Amino acid sequence: MTVERGQKLRVLEGRFVLEHAVDASEVAAEGDVLALVLGPDGRTWVRRDDTAKNTWAALWNGDEPHDPEATGMLSAIVAPLASAALPVWVASSFDGDLVLVPSSRLDDAVGVLRLAGHHVSG
DSSP states (O other): OBOOSOOEEEEOSSOEEEEEESSTHHHHTSSSEEEEEEETTEEEEEEEOTTSSSOEEEEEOTTSOOOTTOBSHHHHHHHHHHHTTOOOEEEEOSSOEEEEEEGGGHHHHHHHHHHTTOEEEO
């Protein structure tokens, strides 16, 4: 299965920060965790913090879940953003992908995604 049409993305409410820790207990102490990645280098998590500097905005394409074996879903989103020199951080779940862009560039990202044929709301 390949992506042949624009995807529906929703901008999630709030602003987020990326954090890293080796100790899992640090993650449990934080509130509003959006995503947690357990990697070989420790734990990276995304949590809501509307007051921090250098925050990220989150776009979600999982409101219409896609097959985990569908090809091209994530690249159809991140390729246009990369072409526009927009940094991204990504975490995926079973039903969809979280694509984070710097909050200061959210309007740029939404414009680029719409030009690429995606539907962005929120």
